[in-house]
Amino acid sequence: MVYSNKHGRQERRMPASALVFTVAVVLSFLLIVLWILAFPHEVSSYSNATDAVAARRKRETDHWRRCTWRGAQDYIPCLDNKNYLRHNKAHKHFEHRERHCPSEAEQPKCLVPLPPGYKAPILWPQSRDEVWYDNVPYQKLVSFKADQNWMKKMEDKLVFPGGGTQFKDGAGQYINFIQRAYPEIEWGKNIRVLLDVGCGVASFGGYLFDREVITMSFAPKDEHEAQVQLALERGIPAVSSVMGTQRLVFPSNVFDIVHCARCRVRWHGDGGLLLLELNRILRPGGYFVWSATPVYQTDTTDQQAWNKTLAVTESMSWKLVAKQNSNEAAIGVAIFQKPKDNELYKTQKVATTMLPFCPDADNADAAWYVKMRKCIHRIPNSARSEWPAQWPGRVNATPAWLTDSQIGIYGRPAPEDYRADTEHWEHVVHKSYLQGVGIDWTTIRNIMDMNAGYGGFAAALIKQPVWVMNIVPITEPDTLPIIYDRGLIGMYHDWCEPHSTYPRTYDLLHANRIISSTKNRCNVTSLIMEMDRILRPNGWAIFHDQVEVLSKVQEILRSLHWDVFLTYKKDNEELLAAQKTFWRPDASS
Missing domain, CATH: 3.40.50.150 (Vaccinia Virus protein VP39)
Known part of the structure; x- marks a missing residue:
């Protein structure tokens, strides 16, 4: 309020209500000061609580860091253990492709980054045929497998025509070819669970979904860039693994079929060690479907591989139930059957050629960091050796x-x-x-x-x-x-x-x-x-x-x-x- 004093000069005087407010503020301030002086520990507790909240919020935002080394976006700790690979040079039996996990202290405490441009994946079933390139930005296989129709790059996508090394004209036709070769294989009825060795981008497993068959596909993390990653991006079951020195992480007597289409495995090598591993995991009466050049090519190298592989299968009492070539597709397939019980072992014509049985103490289901052995596991003398009910x-x-x-x-x-x-x-x-x-x-x-x-x-x-x-x-x-x-x-x-x-x-x-x-x-x-x-x-x-x-x-x-x-x-x-x-x-x- 403005008024004139006795000298005629104008002055600003505080209204009564404002004066009361000012006095109240001053008194409140004095009371706070007195409270702080009287109870300093209370102020300290409040300050500590505030600091704790701030610290928690900082932890929530700053606790994690991003992995920044080259290739971190695709890091698999137990397969990318550079410290192990640097000091262990054993490659003869693919030991370097097996699991070698870093210790808790060695494992990087960081989060893998997203590839630039990563977006929500394409949904199934469309994803079987195409995925976003930015999600799996690798195209070496486009040129490396150009003549085998694995995949193509089209604008911002990778497209999968359904081809493979042995089925350039499509997985569907190849699946039909196998069934024609041995009609006892009835997809989606007696055959439900299949293992695909060296699966590539898993088109074979992807197209078997149409036949009510589920496929466990695997391949090593090797120069065939991101093949298992591409399979999973497509929505097809797959895992990075290799047949090296250790058993596959599956129990015994469970797969209806094991399939290999040019999977680059020397089945006759090491005394048939890898075929013996397939024998362990194959269901009694199950099938090994082998589609590779030794089956249908006549050059010396392929014929030697065929003869040596055949000798190993005979030593395991496997029966060659079908062998068929397709001149039109320029492929061939051989289908072997594992014995349904132990009787075939007893009637082995040349007992001296049969591989030895595994010791009774060797648990056939033990598979976590267990070395493969050159022996045959006996077939269970129980209902477990019986084929399960038909699907579904x-x-x-x-x-x-x-x-x-x-x-x-x-x-x-x-x-x-x-x-x-x-x-x-x-x-x-x-x-x-x-x-x-x-x-x-x-x-x-x-x-x-x-x-x-x-x-x-x-x-x-x-x-x-x-x-x-x-x-x-x-x-x-x-x-x-x-x-x-x-x-x-x-x-x-x-x-x-x-x-x-x-x-x-x-x-x-x-x-x-x-x-x-x-x-x-x-x-x-x-x-x-x-x-x-x-x-x-x-x-x-x-x-x-x-x-x-x-x-x-x-x-x-x-x-x-x-x-x-x-x-x-x-x-x-x-x-x-x-x-x-x-x-x-x-x-x-």
Whole structure:
């Protein structure tokens, strides 16, 4: 307010209400000062709490760094162990292509970057025929396999015409050729589970989906650039592996067919060691389908390879049930059958030529870092040697070799345990996972069940356009033979080590009690970092575990900028669904 004083000069005087406000502010300030002087520890506690919040926020954004070395975007820790490869030069038996995992201390604590221009993958079934080039930016195979019709580059995509080394005119025609050669092979009926050795970009397995056959494809990480990575990007099951000195990570007597089309394996080498490994994993009465130049070429080198391979198969009592050439396609196929029981071994005409039996103490199902042996495993004298029910009834049929005298993984007689588990996962998948966790299942194709048990989760999804890699951890009861009997695929693994797959290869990871079962052996942060490595951006993980275990998991996931959703909580159990984002740390982190 402006008024005139007694000298006639104008002055500004504070109104009464403003004066009261000013006095109140001053008194409040004095009270705060007095409180600080009287209770300094309270101020310290508030300051510490503020600092803790700031520190937590800093951890959430700065805890991770991005891997920056050349090729980091495709890093597979146990196959790209440069320290091991630098000091170990053994290559004769492909030892350098086998798993050599860095220790916990040696493993880089960083997140693999995305390839420049990476985008959400093309959805199945279109992905079988084309993928984004920027997602797997490698085209050496385009020129290297140009005459074999593996793949082509067209603008911003890689296109897969369905060809291969032995089936330039398409995998479909080749599949028909095999069935014509031996009609007892009925795709999608008695033949459901197949192993493709040296799979290339897995077009053979991709086209077998049309015949209700699921194929476990594998190839080494070698000069055939990113072949397994391309297979997985297409939505076809595959894993990086090699036939070297160690057994393949599968149980015995499980594959209906093992297939090799020009897979560059010297089957007769090392006394037939690699064929003996196929004999271990082939189901009794199963087939080895070999499509390669020794089968149909007549030059000296090929004929020598054929004769030597044939001699090994005879020493294992395999029977050559079909051999057929296609002059039109300029290919040929030989089909061998493993004995259905041990009787053929007893009637071997020239016993001195038969390879020795493995010792009884040699567990044929042991396959995690187990060396191959030059011996024949006897065929089980039990119902396990019987062929499973025809597909699709096979998926839920109780394996005949499960008996009430066996105790299942949940403590009940094995057949009852198996059936209860099947019903449980049928209910969970259809009443919860497919409806209640917020997942858009049209974007889901490649799934990994990290702790598969009987394979009930995968069986419940059998009518969905997905496939599941069932992992049986080496510390859990060995249920993998049951999973294969159901017509599903899987492998052994130890989650204290990284998996042999490329980054960004799965759309969904199912982690049922895997954290609690490994927390005393493995570093939880390292395990979640591995899940982040193999999951695609926008991919999902479903955790079912103890509440206190998942509280730690949530903290780690949020530090990785995943979107976390709590979908179920009862007593001490929690169901957590989380979606990975496209976030990667800045290069300067």
